[in-house]
Amino acid sequence: MSSVTMKEVAERAKVSVATVSRVLNSSDKVTSKTQEKVLAACKQLGYTPNLQAKRLKLGKTQTIMAVMPFLTLPSIVERLRGVQQALAPSEYDLIPFSVGSSEDRDSYLASLANRSRADGVLVISMPITEKLVQRFKSIGLPLVLIDSNHPDLTRVIVNDIAGGKMATNHLIELGHVRIGFISDHLENPLHFCSMLDRFKGYRLALEDKGIEFDPRYQKQGHHGREEARKMALELLDLPSPPTAIFAASDTQAIGVLDAARERGLSIPGDLSVIGYDNIRDADYLNLTTINQPLFESGLEGGQALLEIIETDEQEPQEKLLPVSLILRGTTGEPK
């Protein structure tokens, strides 16, 4: 039931605990003979070091906490996978924590802001309050943002402005002029702070080509397929409806597809639709979309955090990941 301790190993190998510790932490000041003895004793007794003791002594937790929205969003899961991959070769444990509201997020982050819980913190797809940023800074607890932005923090973000522009340009180049834009509420306290950037890209692309932005073609609402369907319906029932719709997420693009079917519109003949995220379903549905390097964002974020912890690097870095257009079957020339 109870575990073997270092002391027992020491006794068995007829050395001191210090020597056992040295062998296990691969200090070079040990004869290969004693090393063998110790290793043999460890194996015989089935010794495994007590992590709590080690961590207490070292003043480290060897733990990294990741705070994120619930795992219902496939994009979050994908980023988390990247983080896991980054930490797997290290000796750090990863504890993911999902929060459902910005209050949860803040109170949880506040509880993390002491050195005994974690050696570093990752915040995924959520904004962070200025107060908390300062708190972490003053404690010296490393904090890295993934898919979220703050000038004082190391962060991994995709160029959502470029992505929004890319999607819109694609439609413009196809010959579309009346281009609708559907998104979440542009200012969302919990996540999707990047929605606004996608919208900016949309505006920029229009501007570049001298197409005037028409506010009637822009809708925002709660995230979700159903909500997007309704917004799309409003757009399609306009006197002069858009010939193409850029939905700021694939889930919403699917809602747009629903709406088109409801109105008997053929895709892409009567209506072109482009999404954003390239979730799995986009493939099944043959949806043209913008691909985000989700997994990679997690990977890079995890690696960056590890580096900060180990090198004590202080200078905040911005890692900007590129997006790309995934051309599939829901976009084409207007009739």
Next chain:
Amino acid sequence: MSSVTMKEVAERAKVSVATVSRVLNSSDKVTSKTQEKVLAACKQLGYTPNLQAKRLKLGKTQTIMAVMPFLTLPSIVERLRGVQQALAPSEYDLIPFSVGSSEDRDSYLASLANRSRADGVLVISMPITEKLVQRFKSIGLPLVLIDSNHPDLTRVIVNDIAGGKMATNHLIELGHVRIGFISDHLENPLHFCSMLDRFKGYRLALEDKGIEFDPRYQKQGHHGREEARKMALELLDLPSPPTAIFAASDTQAIGVLDAARERGLSIPGDLSVIGYDNIRDADYLNLTTINQPLFESGLEGGQALLEIIETDEQEPQEKLLPVSLILRGTTGEPK
């Protein structure tokens, strides 16, 4: 930078560390006056207890490890979410660990089999070797299985035999007689140990209705949409092809749908298709399927483990969760 310790709180409150500890662990043998003093001091200093020290002293890790296949499968994510929910109100940290092969799984589980890593272990959607079961038992480390089976362990499983039977019965009741069955390899070392049960259910349903099982209508292969498509094609090219196909997972059912489209078959007119799992895509594709309580399996597993840890309960329990038929558009009467 460094955290406030109990000693500092004690000095500030002019009491001993023992008293501080008592207050914080809500021992009743403290005057409300000293209690107030201590609490005030804690707040002033922004004290948070050092978890490593507490855990070392208590001989507990307050940590639960969950071992599972990679999070690429939506069903795994959903179960994990349930586990998270179960542990959220407790003081246990959850460390999920994804493994990619049965070797990884075994070596990782072996590394867990000492009391200093975790107070309890959850294994999700993976079989576990007899040796490891005995190892955990001998150490007295609580182990709970989710979507996996072993008579000596507490486990949360769904009634896959009933599920397989339910799916097949649905097709039979619709009037189908030539019913194909497509699945993973029925004996898979890493996961999906439940595939076999679904097949058993299929056999049982046929038997009940006096339909003879025809081995030509059964195909097994690697998991995946593409592989399933090929298997379905083989079935459809038979001299007397099935009028309905039961795919043991939704992913595979989608492959069957691909094959039907390729052969110009209308669904459900020419071919009925039923899946299993009720993943998100099933909804988009209007796929009739069998719903598994994924989230709930995680929830119950987590709760069961917590209970074992806290009450030292030893008797293994089997929690059998029910499945249900989700009737959508891909099944109908044969022509």
Next chain:
DNA sequence: TTGAAAGCGCTAACAC
């Protein structure tokens, strides 16, 4: 009701 002190298992000076 409170305080003093031992000790959880480990690492890292410091001595030899």
Next chain:
DNA sequence: GTGTTAGCGCTTTCAA
């Protein structure tokens, strides 16, 4: 190269 020992921050006897 190896051993002795202090102490990481906490809980919990045992005395007072």
